[in-house]
Amino acid sequence: MTMIFGVPVAVFMGQLxxxxxxxxxxxxxxxxxxxxxxxxxxxxxxHGAMYMLGAFATLLGMQxxxxxxxxxxxxxxxxxxxLGMVIERLLLRRIGHLDHLYGLLLTFGLALIFxxxxxxxxxxxxxxxxxxxxxxxGLQLGFMFLPTYRxxxxxxxxxxxxxxxxxxERTRLGAYLRAGTENPALMQAFGVNVPQLITLTxxxxxxxxxxxxxLAAPLYPVSPTMGSNLLIVVFAVVVIGGMGSxxxxxxxxxxxxxxxGLTKVYYPEAANTVIFLVMxxxxxxxxxxxxxxxx
Amino acid sequence: xxxxxxxxxAMERARRASQRRNLFYLALLAVGLVAPFLAYPVFLMxxxxxxxxxxxxxxxxxxxxxxxxxxxAFLATGGYVTGFLLSSYPALTPEMGILTGTAAAVAxxxxxxxLAIRRQGIYFAMVTLALAQLxxxxxxxxxxxxxxxxxxxxxxxxxxxLFDLDSNLAMYYFVxxxxxxxxxxxxxxxxxxxxxxxxxxxxNEPRAVSLGYNVDAYKLLAFVLSAGLAGxxxxxxxVVFQLASLTDAHWHMSxxxxxxxxxxxxxxxxxxxxxxxxxxxxQHMLAQSPLGNWVSPILGLIFVICVLSFRxxxxxxxxxxxxxxxx
Numbered sequence: 001m002t003m004i005f006g007v008p009v010a011v012f013m014g015q016l017x018x019x020x021x022x023x024x025x026x027x028x029x030x031x032x033x034x035x036x037x038x039x040x041x042x043x044x045x046x047h048g049a050m051y052m053l054g055a056f057a058t059l060l061g062m063q064x065x066x067x068x069x070x071x072x073x074x075x076x077x078x079x080x081x082x083l084g085m086v087i088e089r090l091l092l093r094r095i096g097h098l099d100h101l102y103g104l105l106l107t108f109g110l111a112l113i114f115x116x117x118x119x120x121x122x123x124x125x126x127x128x129x130x131x132x133x134x135x136x137x138g139l140q141l142g143f144m145f146l147p148t149y150r151x152x153x154x155x156x157x158x159x160x161x162x163x164x165x166x167x168x169e170r171t172r173l174g175a176y177l178r179a180g181t182e183n184p185a186l187m188q189a190f191g192v193n194v195p196q197l198i199t200l201t202x203x204x205x206x207x208x209x210x211x212x213x214x215l216a217a218p219l220y221p222v223s224p225t226m227g228s229n230l231l232i233v234v235f236a237v238v239v240i241g242g243m244g245s246x247x248x249x250x251x252x253x254x255x256x257x258x259x260x261g262l263t264k265v266y267y268p269e270a271a272n273t274v275i276f277l278v279m280x281x282x283x284x285x286x287x288x289x290x291x292x293x294x295x
Numbered sequence: 296x297x298x299x300x301x302x303x304x305a306m307e308r309a310r311r312a313s314q315r316r317n318l319f320y321l322a323l324l325a326v327g328l329v330a331p332f333l334a335y336p337v338f339l340m341x342x343x344x345x346x347x348x349x350x351x352x353x354x355x356x357x358x359x360x361x362x363x364x365x366x367x368a369f370l371a372t373g374g375y376v377t378g379f380l381l382s383s384y385p386a387l388t389p390e391m392g393i394l395t396g397t398a399a400a401v402a403x404x405x406x407x408x409x410l411a412i413r414r415q416g417i418y419f420a421m422v423t424l425a426l427a428q429l430x431x432x433x434x435x436x437x438x439x440x441x442x443x444x445x446x447x448x449x450x451x452x453x454x455x456x457l458f459d460l461d462s463n464l465a466m467y468y469f470v471x472x473x474x475x476x477x478x479x480x481x482x483x484x485x486x487x488x489x490x491x492x493x494x495x496x497x498x499n500e501p502r503a504v505s506l507g508y509n510v511d512a513y514k515l516l517a518f519v520l521s522a523g524l525a526g527x528x529x530x531x532x533x534v535v536f537q538l539a540s541l542t543d544a545h546w547h548m549s550x551x552x553x554x555x556x557x558x559x560x561x562x563x564x565x566x567x568x569x570x571x572x573x574x575x576x577x578q579h580m581l582a583q584s585p586l587g588n589w590v591s592p593i594l595g596l597i598f599v600i601c602v603l604s605f606r607x608x609x610x611x612x613x614x615x616x617x618x619x620x621x622x
Binding site for chain 2: 110
């Protein structure tokens with residue numbers, strides 16, 4: 001059997017694939033954080049909770065309403081996005097004029113409420129969501145076995161990330177968004193409804209998190225705490241990449257997933273911590289982040 | 296003669312204010328001394344430990360304007376180091392264990408501080424959170440922390456080799472003394488020229504830089520001081536409850552100390568004390584009620600209410616009313 005640095009190729013590629021999948025989730029979540037941060041200037045601590053709600057909407061939709069995976073892929077982000085817009089209108093808007101740290105604290109409170117309430121109803125042990133029928137099985141690639149669902153997650157996440165990039169960088173709506181990031185007051189003077197834009201942006205960012213949650217439902221146990229632990233890693237990813245560039249966020253997310261996967265192969269003890277260590281390294285060598293502007 | 300003896304009205308007011316403040320401090324001291332005869336000492340010790348923790352956190356947020364989302368790491372470091380030393384070396388007296396635990400937190404604070412002050416605002420919060428999470432995983436895997444189980448049965452020992460701390464009353468007075476020392480350090484730092492510069496940095500960092508202050512050094516010192524005092528709180532807590540566990544290292548704990556400070560009043564000296572008292576009491580009451588499992592969502596709700604409509608906290612709002620009505 002072929003070996004790579006003393007590890008069988010199949011194992012090596014398998015772990016790399018797992019790392020890439022994790023990276024896809026980091027990319028989706030940090031992308032949403034970056035979009036929200038761009039316009040609202042707040043770090044959305046409820047992002048992990050929204051990811052978790054996306055997964056729960058998928059699970060409960062199947063159990064109680066008979067909604068299948070494909071419908072959930074569309075409906076869960078819509079529902080959670082709508083919830084996000086309500087949160088923005090009722091809560092976040094009222095503190096928009098304050099120090100942005102208050103936004104972090106408010107969304108932290110929201111995360112505690114969502115997570116804690118669901119823990120009481122569903123417990124901490126996760127529930128399993130079946131892999132949709134069309135995506136069961138896998139491909140024998142010769143050097144490794146590729147489960148179809150994992151390939152699908154990777155493709156779906158990348159398509160959504162690139163689509164988001166296209167909308168923001170290449171369309172009129174995206175131009176408004178970028179202009180609003182630079183100077184909201186001037187946009188308002190030009191007759192653009194900035195408050196509405198902010199509501200939509202928050203809804204969209206949160207919907208991205210929920211979309212990631214739907215993708216994650218058949219992969220990981222669906223539990224109320226699935227979001228918060230992931231979110232802290234995503235924060236480290238965001239610190240590494242900086243929130244200034246969309247492609248930067250996506251690349252950093254995927255790259256960190258790969259590094260994590262490699263660590264699992266060669267030094268499993270450090271798999272949980274390697275991204276934080278990379279963050280420390282980046283802070284020492286390039287404090288503004290890999291894709292951030294030097295301040 | 297007239298120049299030295301006559302007091303202007305402003306000086307007279309200042310003298311009265313200082314007298315009132317001293318009286319207030321004395322009254323609080325008296326309350327602290329008789330409290331263990333009126334309430335359950337273990338509960339009071341818990342309040343004091345968390346109050347010191349919150350005061351340490353407040354030094355950073357309230358006076359330097361730095362929001363750390365990773366203060367649990369210092370509480371846990373103090374707790375684990377003290378717990379490990381006192382369990383492994385029975386000859387060691389508790390104050391030595393606490394001092395070593397505090398020193399470990401100071402060292403960790405220096406490392407965190409150097410890294411975190413490279414970024415500002417939101418990023419500072421995320422960096423501290425990520426570093427604390429790193430420590431959480433370190434504590435799970437390290438050989439001396441007992442992993443998921445934590446450390447149990449840490450002996451309280453004899454203070455200075457003289458006073459047996461197994462008595463809750465003796466333990467209480469020791470904790471009270473530790474709290475007073477920590478509080479005095481913070482009070483002194485805040486009212487010193489150093490504290491004034493910190494506040495200047497909080498209000499306008501570029502301006503402080505242009506005035507020639509080495510802003511990074513000021514921030515780092517505040518961070519290390521805050522980390523050390525948080526470690527002192529954690530070490531003391533371990534001796535009181537004779538255990539150190541992962542709960543102290545979890546990010547929930549970093550959130551709780553923010554809530555205590557916010558609820559009591561960010562940037563007020565007594566706010567964190569009030570906030571810690573309230574949060575600990577609330578947890579205590581909820582634990583015995585049918586709502587026992589709802590502590591976390593209820594804390595989240597208080598968080599939201601505080602941010603939306605109560606940003607100065609209880610002490611902050613009270614001070615506003617006092618200043619308005621009794622000028």
